[in-house]
Amino acid sequence: xINFSNQKPIYFPxxxxxLSLAFVGFLFLTEFTTYQPKLMDYYAIHTATFWHxxxxxxxxxxxxxxxxxxxxxxxxxxxxxxxxxxxxxSIERMIGGQKLGLIFFSAGVIGNIAGxxxxxxxxxxxxxxSGAVSGLIGLWLVMFPDKKIxxxxxxxxxxxxxxxxxxxxxLLWLLVQIILQFQPHPSYDISWISHIAGFSTGFLLAWFVx
Numbered sequence: 001x002i003n004f005s006n007q008k009p010i011y012f013p014x015x016x017x018x019l020s021l022a023f024v025g026f027l028f029l030t031e032f033t034t035y036q037p038k039l040m041d042y043y044a045i046h047t048a049t050f051w052h053x054x055x056x057x058x059x060x061x062x063x064x065x066x067x068x069x070x071x072x073x074x075x076x077x078x079x080x081x082x083x084x085x086x087x088x089x090s091i092e093r094m095i096g097g098q099k100l101g102l103i104f105f106s107a108g109v110i111g112n113i114a115g116x117x118x119x120x121x122x123x124x125x126x127x128x129x130s131g132a133v134s135g136l137i138g139l140w141l142v143m144f145p146d147k148k149i150x151x152x153x154x155x156x157x158x159x160x161x162x163x164x165x166x167x168x169x170x171l172l173w174l175l176v177q178i179i180l181q182f183q184p185h186p187s188y189d190i191s192w193i194s195h196i197a198g199f200s201t202g203f204l205l206a207w208f209v210x
Contacts (some may be wrong), residue, residue, distance in 0.1 A: 015097035016088040019104070023081050023129070026069040044070050045112060045126035047119040068108045070127040080129045087136045094143060099209040103202050107135020111198035115191040124189075131194040134177075135202030141170050142206035174199060 030036040043066035046053075054060045071077040092100045111131020119126070147166040174196070181192035
């Protein structure tokens with residue numbers, strides 16, 4: 001049979017769906033079961049002992065991946081997953097699942113390595129997909145530089161609709177990450193350096209996959 005249809009087949013974003021299900025699965029295990037302490041013990045990154053541990057047991061490097069799916073609380077999970085869902089499906093339809101997975105995990109791993117190096121002298125727990133999601137933000141900036149974001153500004157009794165280039169929003173976000181990371185006395189228990197390293201990884205790799 002010869003198919004004369006000129007319609008492109010609908011792409012099924014399988015990687016985005018698999019990662020989404022993994023996030024939900026780990027959330028269920030940490031919030032609704034008694035496995036949270038074991039998950040944190042076996043799959044999170046303990047910055048104080050990480051480098052010493054992998055010298056004795058190189059397989060511990062897998063924590064650079066598993067820690068991406070663990071989150072400290074609901075708010076942490078919601079923020080990361082909201083951004084992931086907002087970006088990943090559109091990106092996957094543009095570049096495919098393999099390239100999306102490559103950038104997601106590369107940005108996440110490099111973000112975690114940066115966090116481990118920054119906090120290696122401190123007893124911290126490094127978890128969350130922030131570095132990987134930041135990589136998708138960097139990728140988005142390269143792929144869709146002309147996209148705009150619409151918002152409404154209240155002017156007196158009126159609401160004025162306006163727009164701003166998404167690139168400006170992303171660069172402002174990046175500037176905030178840099179400021180918070182290098183402030184003299186950080187007051188937030190967040191690995192901002194992981195965001196910066198993840199973003200940089202996604203931004204650089206985007207030029208090879210777009």
